[in-house]
Amino acid sequence: MIRASEACAQIREVALGRTLGSESVPLSELAGRRLAEDLLSQECVPHWDNSAMDGFAVCADWTQSATATNGVRLPVSASIVAGDSGSLQDRPGERFAVEIMTGAPLPHGPWDSIVKIEEVQVLKGVDGAPSEIVISKPAKKGDFVRYQGEDFAIGQLVASKGMLVTPDFILAFAALGIHRAQVFRKPRVAVLSTGRELVNAHEPLLRPGMIRNSTAPYLEAALPALGAEYKWYGTIEDDPEAFKRALTVILADSPDVVLTTGAVSMGKHDFVREALESMGARTHFHKMAIRPGKPLLFSEFQNGPVIFGVPGNPISTAVGLRFFVTPYLRALARLEKERPIRAKLFKNAPKPEGLRCYFKARLDLTESGSWVEALAGQGSALLGPLLQANAWVEFPEEGSQMSQGEWVDVHPLFPSDKPWVFSSHSKDSSMMDPKLTPREIPVQKGCC
Numbered sequence: 001m002i003r004a005s006e007a008c009a010q011i012r013e014v015a016l017g018r019t020l021g022s023e024s025v026p027l028s029e030l031a032g033r034r035l036a037e038d039l040l041s042q043e044c045v046p047h048w049d050n051s052a053m054d055g056f057a058v059c060a061d062w063t064q065s066a067t068a069t070n071g072v073r074l075p076v077s078a079s080i081v082a083g084d085s086g087s088l089q090d091r092p093g094e095r096f097a098v099e100i101m102t103g104a105p106l107p108h109g110p111w112d113s114i115v116k117i118e119e120v121q122v123l124k125g126v127d128g129a130p131s132e133i134v135i136s137k138p139a140k141k142g143d144f145v146r147y148q149g150e151d152f153a154i155g156q157l158v159a160s161k162g163m164l165v166t167p168d169f170i171l172a173f174a175a176l177g178i179h180r181a182q183v184f185r186k187p188r189v190a191v192l193s194t195g196r197e198l199v200n201a202h203e204p205l206l207r208p209g210m211i212r213n214s215t216a217p218y219l220e221a222a223l224p225a226l227g228a229e230y231k232w233y234g235t236i237e238d239d240p241e242a243f244k245r246a247l248t249v250i251l252a253d254s255p256d257v258v259l260t261t262g263a264v265s266m267g268k269h270d271f272v273r274e275a276l277e278s279m280g281a282r283t284h285f286h287k288m289a290i291r292p293g294k295p296l297l298f299s300e301f302q303n304g305p306v307i308f309g310v311p312g313n314p315i316s317t318a319v320g321l322r323f324f325v326t327p328y329l330r331a332l333a334r335l336e337k338e339r340p341i342r343a344k345l346f347k348n349a350p351k352p353e354g355l356r357c358y359f360k361a362r363l364d365l366t367e368s369g370s371w372v373e374a375l376a377g378q379g380s381a382l383l384g385p386l387l388q389a390n391a392w393v394e395f396p397e398e399g400s401q402m403s404q405g406e407w408v409d410v411h412p413l414f415p416s417d418k419p420w421v422f423s424s425h426s427k428d429s430s431m432m433d434p435k436l437t438p439r440e441i442p443v444q445k446g447c448c
């Protein structure tokens, strides 16, 4: 039985030996895609110095003598709103305030700070417009000024190759005028369910012994969240010939990955490995020292897709997807390996000796540090605890129990391309304090 670390190394090596093509995609279609290029800013943001507040632009030096009882008075001789250019009529040597609205460019000249409208006394002229202000405390150079390029400078790295574009990136891309980007073609994942007992969610359970296919809809939801395309090829009964026929159809569509569920264990109907090998696939490994998901199979057609055969129990499928298929997809996009979060175990947790475990877990980031609990109900068919979980906890192969207070690796339910603050490498955080004691972890159904 292969160890998980060795399996992951093989998976990564196979992925790095393959490439996904790339394509240029407009901004409106970028969300959910993986970048095939580093994106550098061609413009700076803000594009020019501008006001962060509605108020008055002044020169801080002019206001230094201001006090509550003896305010500095300045005439208001101009007004700038967002969309104006910031150039004023030349009046060399004249001291005056400029009425300014949020986002409007700082006027060119001595004006270097903004006083907020709420903080000055405004005197109005006959036309109702501000004619003079009284400033009651000194302004500081730069007060409420947003400087050119302070958010993004020209040439700055905005997003790196491999990153999954999320809506927060779209916000920055649009602000920077990045309206197209080169992205990897989405890896195409062909999913084939096996099991004569399976019926679809919308169908009646016709006879005793039938269960619903929960993992195909799960994969349909999860794979796009990983940046992949999902195509389901239906459910085949436990018949190797039907499996081979379905696989022939799948291979004709040239997917990048085939993901089969079920029929990889030791049972009477577990034919997937043999059927694949009879069609020319090379088995990299079958059966891993893990729980759940031990019978996982990884194989490859030389000029075709890789195949992950995950066991049919839903949590085994979820673990196969999260810890083995996901790293494959990430390596295809040339992403770094994920780094786990570190947390302390909230209470003792039994585990099978010799198996690396991926358990449904609840992570709690408290003021006394990060605590994680392996939830009750780790059976690979038990779905309820997954709804209580907000993370996976990983236990090493060695030992038959993990002890309260031990540091363990924790993974988000879905990978985040942005590093966590509480990474395994942060040594200076309060969560390292050995004196800390766990507190009750509140569990709320469906909340994370």
Ligand code: AMP
Residues within 6 Å of the ligand: 193, 194, 195, 197, 198, 211, 212, 213, 214, 215, 216, 261, 262, 263, 264, 265, 267, 310, 311, 312, 313, 314
């Ligand atoms: P198998 O890996 O084929 O031996 O299946 C293991 C268990 O998972 C059996 O109880 C199956 O009925 C169940 N199972 C298989 N496929 C699915 C599926 N797509 N959705 C839900 N349960 C499944």
Ligand code: MG
Residues within 6 Å of the ligand: 194, 195, 196, 238, 262, 263, 269, 312
């Ligand atoms: Mg089966």
